[in-house]
Amino acid sequence: MTVSLEDCPAPGVDVCLVNMPLSGVERPSIALGLLKALLTDAGISSKVLYPSLWFLEYAGIKNYRALESIRPEEAVVDWLFGAAAFPDFHPDHDRFLQRLDERNPRRGRKSLDRDQLLSLREQMVDFIDWAACKILSRNPRIVGCTSTFQQHVASLALLRRVRELAPDVVTIIGGANCESVMGRTTHKQFPWVDFVVSGEADGFMVPLVERMLMKGRNLGEEDVPFGVFAPVHRTVGYPSTSTGDGTPRAVTDDIRALPLPDYDDYFEELSQSLYAPQIIPGLPMEFSRGCWWGAKSHCTFCGLNGGTMSYRSKPAETVVDDMVSLSERYQVRRIEAVDNILDTGYFDKVMPRLVEEGHDFSIFFEVKSNMKKKQIETLAAAGVRWIQPGIESLDSRVLRLMRKGCTAAQNLQLLKWSRQLGVRVSWSLLCGFPGEEDSWYAEMAEWLPLISHLQPGAAVTLRFDRYSPYFTNPSSYGLRLTPSELYRYAYPLPDSALQNQVYFFEDEVARDAGAVTAIDRPGLAAARQAIGTWFRAWTQGALPMLSMVEEDGTLIVDDTRACAVERQHRISGLAHTILKLADDALPEVQLRGRLTEMGCDEPSIDRSVDELIDRRLIVRLDSRLISLPLWRPHRLLPAPSAFPGGYFMQGEDAVEQLLAAI
Incomplete structure (x- = not known):
């Protein structure tokens, strides 16, 4: 079947903006919501469509959740949509599935098996055909997709089918998967895509769409904004720049005047979903772009922000009003800030107002982990119930390799204060950094059981992302990076093109050497085991607790950790003073100095410190003495499934809920 625009003299909508699988069904697309708001303000009709939600119904909950749990660098979702995107490409599926299992030996009991994955792949051809027909039933003149991480091949498949069914419809794609050289490669390799946006489109999307509505895909070079690849470039050649990887990337210098995103279409679609009762939506909101820390010291593993770390934030005076406006419009109190890092000016200008006005929000922010206790108290009081502080390790030597600008002691303190104040923390223990030593993990493994009452993270092997310092300068770290192995089964591209197409990479040397074994790295194996034990302690009934209260000059410490030497400690005298300090x-030098000023002698200090260490109530870390007990009372944490950005209620057991949260 072929649909022509001549058969539709009065198109129902100018632009269909499409959010393909796999992306979270529990939240709308902020990118497409923002573009719709801009287009509406300019008098251009548009509709945001959510095949991501349709896919949930098409594939079913179990399949959806199983796919969601697979690491994006394994390219499974891209491979699933490959038959629809590239019908003439026939990769070795047996080898792909074999390598998938070998690379993920601990896949859970609810993982999809070989036959299920093959069956799903076959079904995606029909799904894409059905989705394309459903989109074209709105008679759009332009169809555009947003693409981040696992959405790319699905988006290519959808746009290909749109071109086959309606040759006059203009196609466009943008998003994180299209930045700089990835966008240029997408445009070069897949001719059914008319336009590719590299970078931030909100600064020029309206005039670009206006020109496309007037001229179709026949725009001249003078009509194409910086950061856009158009059909004309396939003839005259692609533009270049003298910065970054030499490929244009658009940046919106000032985000202060951008409108609030329009999420009407998402909530309309959600209301019609079979799974609406199980989807608890959140509201993505943007208050800044870039990273003020990355502009100063780019973390070695971070590939976010594409070609620029330039930090731009919205005025603090507008933040609360924007939260209230969007929340009231959709009657949702859960807010997910999509910023890479919190603007520190908001501590003084935003959080106090949230407290004063008594807004009952549940808010998520990404923050830096070296916050002070007072700052965490400020966040908690303002309704920030969940944070992602970029902890990444509990060893300062590993953190220095990352250029994180924080210490293990600061990370530990943040975990302690967050548990005290009822703020849930998402964090991971990253491992596998160039230059790390196994003995560091062995040392870490020895004291990790002491903090089992704090929120656990997950041990995660380092991934190499495009735009990270590891990627841009691999030789200085002894790396030879190649696209993650399984991409070759998802894209019909030669190695040179694949190198420029994908986002995730791996070290060829490490891959050729095979998986690291416990014998090779016993320290890392011990740390992973300690993390696993810690995690299980949080999923098997009552949470471990170490807490204290002061009564008549004595600290009474209750201890239910597995490592506890006593269930209750009564700490008095000098040990009492040390534990509080x-x-x-x-x-430690400063602490001992204070005690000396108080008239304490060194032998007595040594004995009391040793006593507290033996009781496992303090830990020595980064030349500091850190008290581990919480003060009673402490606030309860949000439920592990209750992420402010939205969540999916499906009767999962507690272990799976916590896994999804961390």
């Missing part, structure tokens, strides 16, 4: 993680 160590609550602020003072440098």
